[in-house]
Amino acid sequence: MKRQIPLVLVFVFGVLLAIQYFVPSEASQRGYEFVLDWITIIGIFAMVLGIWSQIHVGYNKIKHRSEDWQYSVVTLVSMFAMMFFGLSFFGGLHGTIFRLIYNNVFIPIQATIFSLLAFYIASASYRAFRARSAVSTVLLVAALLLMLRVIPTGPLADPINKIGNWMLLVPNLAAKRAILIGVGLGGVATALKIVLGIERSYLGKD
Amino acid sequence: MEQTVSIGTILWTTVGVFLTFCLFSFLYKDNPFYKFAEHLVVGVSVGYWAILLYYNGINPNLFSHLFVFANDPTTGAEFNTWTPRLKGIHYIIPALLGIAMWTRFSRKYSWISRYPLALYLGISSGIAIPVTMKNNVLSQLRGTVVGLGFDWSVSGFLGVPQGIWDVVVVVGTISSLIYFFFSKEHKGAWGGTAKLGIYTLMIGFGATFGYTVMARISLLIYRIQYIRDWWKMIF
């Protein structure tokens, strides 16, 4: 009951949906769409668990006055404030305050975190691009040449540009293809392990 | 040109700029400002996501099947009348599955939540098997033969015919694939080919890295321009 039925469910639904891919009939399409909705709906209901997890972790920190507990107050307050202003009374998703917070807190923070990458890509290049071995030298040279494309190098600009394009279109394409094929096989194998019940640790013990 | 900006806009933009600085301060070291911004954005994003799921998730995906929706006569906006809709009665199943997730709050019945989880994984895995086989394996196999032109008359890089380079792409793909074999040790000719594969991979990685730098710097430029615009707005 606790472990066998879920395993049967995984197997039956896994096999059915794998077969569904090959069956274009209307019943099969409708079934597919219905089942996809299940996934979405389970995900939505699970959000309650996510929010509970946030509250639980935050509450424990505040209760035990553990380090930085004050910030958990910030998280909880801002979370509830956002939900409060998102109520349909305030206009839901289009409520004024909701939009203002979204546009002036959420968006700038999001964009700024993304832009930190500019700094990290620089520090990573400095630290990691060292000609330690043949392999790392190849990595270094390839990256350097592509970066040099941006810099005005006078008569060298054309050859550097050509090498850069060649690297993107020949070795890069080959590498991408090989990885994608490998990923495909590995992915199918993993999915198969789940469907056949070879991997079952997510079902717990007992 | 004189532009009038409302005090509200200035205040809200200043909040955004302040938070931007809070986050940049992380580059120096972890500090209370960063901690504040971090915890704030986590809270706001959870709240935002929950509200978004309510309006754009549960309403169209579940309630619209289970209940009758009507249009508000004045605003035209749709709203839920909470009258059951018999045609969508089969949506009771996902609703029950969703509620089963909540059994995790109880120690005794939490095993019931394994049913929806098992379905979730079973369905996703089942869908993935043929689709992954097609998109990753077959399409790439096709790409190696049809995607490339194998044109011997056009001269490509270094004056070498483009067709030769296309063969090089296939050879690179093959040697990289050989690198990924698990059953055979990298020794002898096999190891040599695998070595060629790892060099191909590394050139590809290096090129992608170098190529991406520009896009990342652009992100920073936009941020600095955002601060500059705020500066101009205030002064």
Place this chain on the structure above:
Amino acid sequence: MKYIILLFLTCLTLCLSQAILAQTASLDPPAEAALVPSEPPAPPSNVRVSDLPNDDGHGIQVKWNLSPDDGAGAKSVISYDIYRADTPDAPDSLWKKVGTAVLGIKSYADKGERDAGSRDYLPKHTNLYYRVYAVGAGVRSAAAAAGPVQATDDWFNDMKVPELVFCVVFLILTVRFINMAKKGADLYVRPLAGIEAIDEAIGRATEMGKPILYVLGIGTAGDIATIASFTVLGRVARKVAEYQTSMIVPCIDPVVMTIAQETVKTGYADAGRPDAYKEDSVYYVTSQQFPYVAAVNGTILREKPATNIYLGYFAAESLLLAETGVLAGSIQIAGTDQVSQLPFFVVACDYTLLGEELYAASAYLGREPLLLGTLKAQDYLKAIVLVCMIALLALRVITGADVIRKPFDMPWW
């Protein structure tokens, strides 16, 4: 419909401009390029209709022979318009335009909608009639209506034979190797540095008395990369429990969190220490990419984990997380199926599982015969793909483009 109105307007405006130009003919040279509504192009012939194969029963295939005026001449066809009606002799107003094909095209798939309410609804099992117009510069002519035809369901999509063949072959290989493994056959796999590092890394965390951070990526529980990460997580949790160290698993999705909780709990139970499992060690952060990164980065700097493991689906956050981990002095092991993010992991992490190696990791860690069996099956299918690739390349190079291209242009692919 828009298009027809447009063409009609063309005619109209041209007629008008013609009239105006005629009045000022002495001033302007005749506009030779102006579009003169000429004779309509000859209609297409032999219109054939049939049920659209491999669909859900709401589509019709329309084919015709090209109009003799297709391609050249003053009254050349520009496009073909396809119309549909319930009876062959319906008045023009009841013919519904369903699509347009450009010149030189000889067929059109009328793919209708399933729902009776929608605009493009195409009923199943109902007699339908089709008419094809050859449209010239503002004028058109129609072939005789074709039909009746009925749309029907299909139970097998024969375009998908290649996938089916590959999937079945893979299944057979997997079952075969699993059986071999069960019987005790010794299945060799070469060592992978990144995976051996996981063991070491857990030991290191124990020595340092610091936790292990495990990030499952930003995918949902339905992404195969995340599922692969669960399988590794179970084994890592077991080792963590055995070594009596602790772990932190921040999650980006509530379902991922739930499954991760069960997995970690199982790992602890397998190690015989179910009581050591703490509920709060696997927690939900937020569902948005960058806020999630901000929180995890903060955690990395504050907890200073001995080891960071990033396995799963990653996007731009790969480098954000990995660089912060370097600052915290953690040993970092990463793996993702995302080709565009691998370079950043390779550069910033100590060990990177490239693509397929991520999926192999659980088999390596568990060393269970069943899992090694699937690994072997993977290798064999890879060999088949390789042989196909070499064979296709050879054929292509030896015989030239056309011979090999043909089978690949089949709708199958």
Place this chain on the structure above:
Amino acid sequence: MTLHDRLLALDRRWVFGVLALFVIIPLTPMFSNFSVPVTPVKEVREIYDFIEGLKPGDYILLSLDYDPGSLAELHPVAYAMLEQCFAKRLKVITLTLSQTGAQMVEEAVKDVADSCKLYHGFTPERGIDYVYLGYKPYPGLIILGMGMNFRIPFPQDYYGTTLDSIPMMRGIKNYDNVKAVINLSAGNVSDYWVADGNARYGVKLALAMTGVMAADYYPYYQSRQIFGIIGGMKGAAEYESLCKNPGTATEAMKVQVFAHVVIIIFIIIGNLAYFLGRRQTAPTQESR
């Protein structure tokens, strides 16, 4: 502690600081007159040279098929190229095949025409020096239709004037009457131009596109199906420099160049320190 030890253990905050400095400084007003030299690559120069080689009164078609999302990368090319064409007194036919681009393109074309007064002492007139045909859906059909006659997809221009009452369009029938088509695009419209415009009608075609897309279209350049390609911000800056008309792309590229130089110098310093250190100590353990 020797120099190379110190460099090897360099705090990353130095990298951050130097990078920030070199990104912010070029954006300050003090540096607005400062510029970095840009060396245009062959595939960009070829487009410029082609347009320069045209005679006044020649026709050229600009298909500006990008949406506001890619404005940063493609607007500079559009501006520089339009101005170059106007200055050469070419007759320019413009249109867009991007749904969200119609108004943006109209503004851009007007903008350049108006600014010509300032720099070249004359204002190109709509209907005489240029025409804007506006937006129509189905790019493939439009491109094919224009191969027969511009009037088939575009009986009127954007403002509702019939083509035959536009002076510059008299006697202009199809691609045979234009010297080249330049397609600025951020989507798959370029595929239609290559497949339908070039392959079917033999249009002389050049492309300008976002940086991400450009690499995928180089094979067409190699096989000479297109005679030039302008890729991303870098290509835009190169084109601006060829036209001696520095704009936003040049400013952004200035920052990019600084940032890239900083990163490359750091990589070189890192390697120098590593080699100096290695000579004195045993090679360190390798890690990927």
